[in-house]
Amino acid sequence: MTVLNPEARTMTTMKDLKGFCYPLTPGGTSSLVGEMPWHYAAEYVNIVYRADPAAIAAYLPEPLEPGPEPDIAYVAFSKWWALWDNQPEMAFTNPERTQYRECAIWVGCSFQGTPGQICLQIWVSNDFTLARGWFMGFAKKLGQTYITEYHPLNPAMHPLGVGSKLKGYVCAHGERIIEGTMEIAHKISPADLPKPMGLPVFHIRHFPSIVRGAPPSVLELVRLGVANLRFSEEIWAGNGTLTFFPSDIEEHMTLVPREIIGAYHFSLGYSFPGGEVLFKWV
Amino acid sequence: MTVLNPEARTMTTMKDLKGFCYPLTPGGTSSLVGEMPWHYAAEYVNIVYRADPAAIAAYLPEPLEPGPEPDIAYVAFSKWWALWDNQPEMAFTNPERTQYRECAIWVGCSFQGTPGQICLQIWVSNDFTLARGWFMGFAKKLGQTYITEYHPLNPAMHPLGVGSKLKGYVCAHGERIIEGTMEIAHKISPADLPKPMGLPVFHIRHFPSIVRGAPPSVLELVRLGVANLRFSEEIWAGNGTLTFFPSDIEEHMTLVPREIIGAYHFSLGYSFPGGEVLFKWV
């Protein structure tokens, strides 16, 4: 039988456990997500479209309201390079912990007269971004997103430019869910990107109770902060298409496109300094 | 411009959004996890061992305390077949949504004099079990677990029995983290499985705040319920080994084995009817 130092039995309090999230550990280095601010860069292929405004409104519980254009939505296919603040060397320590892909359905909304946007459904390729998203009210599931890339040194690939055709698609649990395409037509500036892109993000944070039938432990409306925003020099606009595929278990079909507005290919970077709670349902 | 039915703008309230967890939707069928009770079957290869009791105690914040054997721990490699209650046909609807694998480090603990167990670190193969685990206080990350299987019809495989050698290992983000082996020696009955296997599960549920630097939104001690427990007819015991591999980002090394107690191969089934909250830190 191991002899135990009796003092060891009484020394641990919750403040001795560290980590932004699970696992909470004595060392705090294995937390699935590290400390805010979180720092991002993303490359996007976004298809902006109009959906059934009633279908969008059905996702916007009071005090959220439909936005000024109550039928506006977009699907964003994206690649990400991310860091949290307290492990700034992670892209070197373990590259896999800093790269991922995702596909998201965004719609316009508003809160107390402020136009904004909300992400309704989203699939991502890794666990840390899934968890980090949950903390921000992103309803993330795992999925695989693929996006066209043209490398300028490949002798058979034309460098990206007017006329280039891009495709993104996402699949999850063996189903292709959404596919989007874009044909590049011309350059625009960041101010030309159509809303709700760029508007404040209003999200619903949720965490269930452990007690069967009880109200959720967390159910609150939040606004996500943003800092250090910068855009790529090149922002491409063009024509787009979107195909939503039926699924046995997903619910994206009510948000199916009625009309395509345009397609946009660009990169940006920003930091997430945290958010603020606007309203609590429980 | 789409003409909007003005009534659509005011009809949605939070009670119109359904789903046990994200995504909260009008239909409620795409929730990553469905309603309790949750129903499980698992096949285990478990290696029971002694670790540094101070290292274990460092994971047990008041009012949790070390258990009667403060150095006891086990690593569980397991395959799972799971359902939630409101989509009982899911193994047919989409088989992928009902099968996964995991590897976990468990240790003994106690709460107000009741001996129990707590899972300190765990890696799983899918998103729905990651999320479901988070709701139960499992600190789940994604990882790949592989476990020896002998099919009795393979002409070169000996059917499982005395002398059979089994291996489990788990890898995540490109690192093999833990490897365990077992050589089957004899059969035992469920009552012979050494504690803390079978003891009540005390877990710490945690969900961070969206506000930088704020206390977590959820930080509570819970006890997990269990119902419908049944064991496989065959429960095998034998000798075991465990190897913990160093990692750049994981913290399992403080829990490294000092002595191996034994190894166990068996299956069980149970339902999870929900849990109860024992204590709140915030």
Next chain:
Amino acid sequence: MTVLNPEARTMTTMKDLKGFCYPLTPGGTSSLVGEMPWHYAAEYVNIVYRADPAAIAAYLPEPLEPGPEPDIAYVAFSKWWALWDNQPEMAFTNPERTQYRECAIWVGCSFQGTPGQICLQIWVSNDFTLARGWFMGFAKKLGQTYITEYHPLNPAMHPLGVGSKLKGYVCAHGERIIEGTMEIAHKISPADLPKPMGLPVFHIRHFPSIVRGAPPSVLELVRLGVANLRFSEEIWAGNGTLTFFPSDIEEHMTLVPREIIGAYHFSLGYSFPGGEVLFKWV
């Protein structure tokens, strides 16, 4: 500068390199596939159907011919446990190297009056079975196959039996390609399994030349051997369905079902002792 033993420069001949296939190495232990015989067990969900006989015939080059039922085909969803002969401990050494899943389209054929079967398209989950298949004339690509499983200890799962519903599906490069279902109706014996299941396998082995435009290096008709064949005690028959999904790059749609014959769920084991070459096209 390293001092080199001059004899080392002249000692290596091709017979010093070992391995059944790539990589050929001095040690011969890292070969992606080991030595024959190869030993298998499989669990199947097979849907037997009729296709366009002209579409099948278009896959059967002389001296292969259509079989006695020129429109018969089946889709096989299966799980595998496999070993090669010279590393009989591999299920313990590395479990991942012995387990995989696949989905295949088989059709009837004949050679010089002997009825047989040929696998036209097939997707598998791992590299070693992809390579091993290529050596046997299976046109294997990577894909993910999922199959319904009911664990008898799960409190919400009914043990497998009459009325059980099973589904298999395969997806590759983000596309679901084929989905099949079965509802179990009754037990049968191995002799009741409809042909071409159980018939000799005639395959086309192919390996391209490195010289652009040159004939392939290998293009031969082979017959695969089988030994140690044994079936599971329980062989289930029932009703089936099949859905072929369109693809941007796959060619299974010409083999789409016209009529479903039946569905079969069973396990078997066998050894592959090698094959014989029947005909060479080059």
Next chain:
Amino acid sequence: MTVLNPEARTMTTMKDLKGFCYPLTPGGTSSLVGEMPWHYAAEYVNIVYRADPAAIAAYLPEPLEPGPEPDIAYVAFSKWWALWDNQPEMAFTNPERTQYRECAIWVGCSFQGTPGQICLQIWVSNDFTLARGWFMGFAKKLGQTYITEYHPLNPAMHPLGVGSKLKGYVCAHGERIIEGTMEIAHKISPADLPKPMGLPVFHIRHFPSIVRGAPPSVLELVRLGVANLRFSEEIWAGNGTLTFFPSDIEEHMTLVPREIIGAYHFSLGYSFPGGEVLFKWV
């Protein structure tokens, strides 16, 4: 019984089946690899080192010989963008079919007095590059390669330049196999890249027989062609490290580094027009 057009039974000959490789089909569009030339772009992190020359020589069967520096080797971590000639739109049709990653061990060699290089072991992330590699004599297995990336728009990432630290690693079947790091020190020109990088590639093509114990169907020495070679403007050189991890089933440990020469980060593009056969062992 289906009525069969009798002419359909006799019309198919081998020339009716199309495809560069498996599957050979009437349409020829689902071949796992398309027609030469093949077109590539790659981004490399390469660590050049000295190994045991006897270990290298043991991989070089006559008429291959050790190169002018018989101990020179390098590990290449790389990302790829590839097309085959007859499906030039594939990066749009299905982006997943044009992107992959790999890690390879290369060594110097020579043939009839011509210095060259040969890839001894290599792990790749996808099926089409695995197969295409086999046709060129690359001993490809599946593995996952991760490489540091710094996106210039991420507020916490320093743009790539002097002082940047890069890591690559490869894992397969649950084992991390090789890890390499680089710290960028200065720019160089393509001519400064140390040999054997840039030398002709001499490879051993191999395809086993289906007959147990028979000589392989293909065993030949080839030289790979190259066309349209172009380099990135920026070629970075610096210091490097390499760690080879022991494996239960891989054989890279005999090629472990004795001394690190340098590390190189650059991109290039080229076309592969086919190769020539230099020698046949069977």
